[in-house]
Amino acid sequence: MTEIAKALTVAGTDPSGGAGIQADLKTFQEIGVYGMSVITSVVSQNSLGVKSFVDLELDFVESQFDAVFEDIPPNAVKSGMLSNPNVMALTARKLKEANVANYVLDPVMIASSGHALISETAREKIAKELLPLATVVTPNLPEAEALTNREIKTIDDMKEAGRVLVEDYGVNAALIKGGHYEGEADDYLYDGQTFEKFSAERFDTKHTHGSGCTYAAVITAGLANGKPLYKAVKDGKAYITAAISNPLNIGKGQGPTNHWGHRWSEVQPTTKV
Ligand SMILES: Nc1ncnc2c1ncn2[C@@H]1O[C@H](COP(=O)(O)OP(=O)(O)OP(=O)(O)O)[C@@H](O)[C@H]1O
Numbered sequence: 001m002t003e004i005a006k007a008l009t010v011a012g013t014d015p016s017g018g019a020g021i022q023a024d025l026k027t028f029q030e031i032g033v034y035g036m037s038v039i040t041s042v043v044s045q046n047s048l049g050v051k052s053f054v055d056l057e058l059d060f061v062e063s064q065f066d067a068v069f070e071d072i073p074p075n076a077v078k079s080g081m082l083s084n085p086n087v088m089a090l091t092a093r094k095l096k097e098a099n100v101a102n103y104v105l106d107p108v109m110i111a112s113s114g115h116a117l118i119s120e121t122a123r124e125k126i127a128k129e130l131l132p133l134a135t136v137v138t139p140n141l142p143e144a145e146a147l148t149n150r151e152i153k154t155i156d157d158m159k160e161a162g163r164v165l166v167e168d169y170g171v172n173a174a175l176i177k178g179g180h181y182e183g184e185a186d187d188y189l190y191d192g193q194t195f196e197k198f199s200a201e202r203f204d205t206k207h208t209h210g211s212g213c214t215y216a217a218v219i220t221a222g223l224a225n226g227k228p229l230y231k232a233v234k235d236g237k238a239y240i241t242a243a244i245s246n247p248l249n250i251g252k253g254q255g256p257t258n259h260w261g262h263r264w265s266e267v268q269p270t271t272k273v
């Protein structure tokens, strides 16, 4: 029988298929990792924005965790949209009970359309309960600012946010993503010892819906496959760059990224800024 790595995503949904659970499962499948999901919130959204969402009852979220863990223990777990402090505390407890070794924390707060996906009080909970459990946290710039309570205006500020998350908040490593920065799309990984820069040219496209989810899902799949963090992030950056640079003609607004982009890299990418 064939052995295959298994990955679990704990997140909200996107019926239009671009972000959240749907983006994560597509990514796991594309990479060849067996994908599983615990749904925290059902979100009505598409490429034009978020309309509304409903949080699932806590007992029911717990029951999904139990269904996965009692049957198919994952090699790595990713969390995305955890909209309130209770579901964060539950996720922290379940990860500890299951002794999860590889955990990627994508601290989803606001959709790229500008719609808040978590409550104010939930931010503190991320810092206290989830950061110390994570192998890596993957904030974009507004999320890094909210988590560290600092303004991020320069590359040095990005690095300082990474340092604060590791040294003051106890996360193992922080990947500060530069998608919302000007210039090149550069991300900085700090693991408590060194800063690594992951560079990509910035493409002139609006098709980035779910890019943060997809990037973190590739990293999760890499960890599930036993890759060291640096290599998992390197592969994630290559996948997401290809997914953004070869856009699909899907969606009336900010369309989804292209999960086959890495297979199409010979195709002329969209214009460089
Ligand atoms: N226009 C672009 N061209 C190239 N790379 C990009 C572009 N926009 C974002 N990226 C890259 O995509 C990844 C996701 O970055 P970003 O900072 O946008 O995260 P995010 O805000 O969580 O994503 P999302 O769009 O899902 O909210 C990063 O590696 C970032 O550098």
Ligand SMILES: Cc1ncc(COP(=O)(O)O)c(N)n1
Pocket: 011, 012, 013, 014, 019, 020, 021, 043, 045, 080, 081, 108, 110, 111, 112, 113, 208, 209, 210, 211, 212, 213
């Ligand atoms: C369920 C869910 N999780 C995460 C995001 C963030 O993705 P994006 O910022 O690209 O909209 C989202 N829109 N929906």
